[in-house]
Amino acid sequence: MFVGRDRELTALNRRWSSAQFECVVVYGRRRVGKTTLINQFLADRPTIFFSAIESNISRNLEALSHSIAMYTSSGTADPDPARSLDTAPIYRNFDSALEAVFALAHEQRMAFVIDEYPYLAKADRSINSILQHAIDRHKDDSRLMLILCGSSMSFMERQVLGYESPLYGRRTAQIKVEPFGYVDVRKFLPKYGNEDAAIAYGITDGIPQYLRQIDDGASIRDNIRWNIIDPDCYLFEEPDNLLKQELRNPAEYNAIIQAIASGASRLNTIATACHMETSTCSTYLRNLIDLGIIRKETPFAEDSPRKTVYRIEDSFFRFWYRYVPTNMSLIQSGHAELATDRIMRTINDFMGQVFEDICMQWLWARNDTSDLPFLILDAGRWWGASPRTRSQEEIDIVARGEELRTLLFCECKWRSIPIGMKQLDTLRSRSELLHPSHSHYMLFSKTGFDKQITEHAAQDSTVTLVDFATMG
Template sequence: MTLSKPAGIFDRDVEWAELVRFATDVRPGATLGVVTGRRRQGKTLLLYELAQATNGFYFGATEATPAESLRRLGEAIGRYTEAPGPVRLADWTEAVDALLALGRDRPVTVVVDEFPYLARASRDLPSTIQHALTPGRPQRTESRTRLLLCGSALSFMGGLLAGSAPLRGRAGLELPVAPLDYRAAAAFWGIDDPLLAAQLFAIVGGTPAYRREYVQDDAPGGPDDFDDWVVRSVLNPARPLFREARYLLAEDPDLRDAALYHSVLAAVAEGNGTRGGIAGYIGRKATDLQHPLTVLEDAGLLARDPDPLRSGRSRYRITEPLITFYQAVMRPAWTALEQRRGADVWRRSQRRYASAVLGPGFEETVRQWTLRFAAPETFGGIVAEASAATLTDPASRTSHELDLVALGEPPLGDGPRPLLAIGEVKWGRTLGRPDLDRLERARVLLTARPGWDAGSARLLLASGAGFTDELRQIAARRPDVLVVDPERLYSGD
């Protein structure tokens, strides 16, 4: 069965198709799906519209006692089934069976949104659902309820299906709803200038909600309006976006020590991506950071990228651009911002914005282009992994910081893994022949290292400020040299 995606949902074609496929499955037996994603990504809109399109049931949980939640659920079921009054539910066993009973005659979409609110108040609820979905149980086999549990607490939702959790192996759908990618975000904001799109994405990322109510539907009118837009929409205490980065931490119940987590994020925003660097910045031992780093990873706010050239080494990066912007620009000047001196703060913060926010954001955009949008022939193969890396030069006893290392798919046998590209990425600097020479030296070093097939690796140079004429001429006659500007990132392959 095919259901057209509602006009009010931007992008999300893959997510909508997966949800429709799950909800319209006509096979007998109740099934379970789990939908996850950070807040403000449009999960509720997707699921509400799915329930509407399939004549299904939608219930949005709130923070409440179990008794109140059961009463609200019974009232909602009563309205949905057009019963004479609310359905009385004595406990969650009765409640789950009542939800399964909704699909007795046909496939019925049943959405329980903000599921963590219910499960935190009633710890045995996941086990109750597990029991209800036991194979052979009549309440399951005689039902075609398509039960969708949704939540924004990523650490909690991830634990629902992990390890020995009760619902492990019960779900037929595990759907993450991620932020929009940088190209989709530009289209959503109505920005067609690549430089402006990159600057905007470095602050608000791909979170759909930030486009509408969080800035009163205010988007930069063009490159000349960007600075004014930042002051009036991001650094303005009267706008919801102003405090959003703080709320992102406060909303996750697993992030209990807010001061520690803010300090860890500040360390990463300042360029301290290693565990030792973070520890030194916040004045803790590296061994004390295992828990906070794991919690921030589970919450979807930090990502750990292994260094492909140094076994056992990795770097952390912040996944939400708004948090990076807050830590680098807003948090150090919070008092001045609350006093509505946003224009002064922004004027003084240009260098920090460029180095701590825009530069790293541009590097990650280039890596995403390499993975998602560049054609295979651009790199001579399919890019399976793209990350930053550190390469040691034993002859000069120096290290090369490579902003991009693009790896091909692992070989089937024991042969070397193809290294498809290495790159230099700079937002605010014009790249030229010396940058190419450095990459050529790095390729020579990698070619000599065992385990890598780097002889034909492309040399990628990406810049927001442009390239020298000499470098452009070299790239025009050498297929192994790629120059990538924002226009190619946003529209080319």
């Protein structure tokens, strides 16, 4: 089942329709569905699909030669064109292979996909320059749509999209494939209601490969028990496997994520918890940010380095590191049922940050509609010290538009009782810490609102109430 990706497919189809040379860079973290997207787009279109392998240049050149041979033999009368691959010529270098591909696209519109492009670049460090020269020679008279796809975020952003890359200026489009949002997860798991779909979104981070492990014919509890914390299931060792696949020194990265999951958020605190130098820890954090696992934040509308905090961006990692290490003894001793019961008792606490993400998605999706008081240009989380209470205060979401001091303040509550006036009064009090000229308030609630605040909102145009039941 193919779900969502309408924006990405529209962008790819627009490039295909140009009928001229196109170079599209498709990138995103592992398991996010890049190859599935490309295959969906290219269904029934003439394509040479080459998936680079983590090996030497000779093996990659052999694989590319076979991909070209498979394409050229597919139009023959041979009912089994693949059997001729054993005798297909191996190109002597990538220059000659690329010349052959561009020649095939001289008269006919066709696509050439290089999947896992960073593996190819690692095998031959000159491939960026070779590709650049081939593009420069043929782009004006070629009908080729070249798609470079890769999972190494830092490589794709610096070595392919970056200013110093030989390929800089040759791409005609770039598509960063993100995890699914809550609305698309609803489509992926159609048997689930709103609440179960939201929890499924939270425990998978909207990653398609992880969502495929979720059975929406079973309860959330059973999915956690059998598809996340069972020692034999795919997702149980996924964080460890991903760190080993992407990073050197995975044990050090594991320690950093565990420290943040346990409450450390400042660089010095994280480094101390992991017994590291701050400079080393900073480098490791930057790599985790590149992978989309960690997020670096400052309070909304502020850019003070001393207020910088680090949070776990990937909610699957957030779930796993919150629950699996503390329950590991139970799980490994055959008491996974007891561990599941412990997890379910605090799942609403875990969902607090997930619900904030869902509410942020809702705001951007409803932007420039009557659901919002103004067009939002920027939004984020805010925290800071209150001189009145002499304590740290937080606002889940602050958003602004063209008028810088006209702000929207949002409170997001994932709990089992309705929201009342107390939450609105608290939000109003906290909003004063940002000294707005005009304020609007929006409260999001999993379980609705009591009569008093509902009647108040009906009379106060600055207050909007959003029931989770209406959000998806």
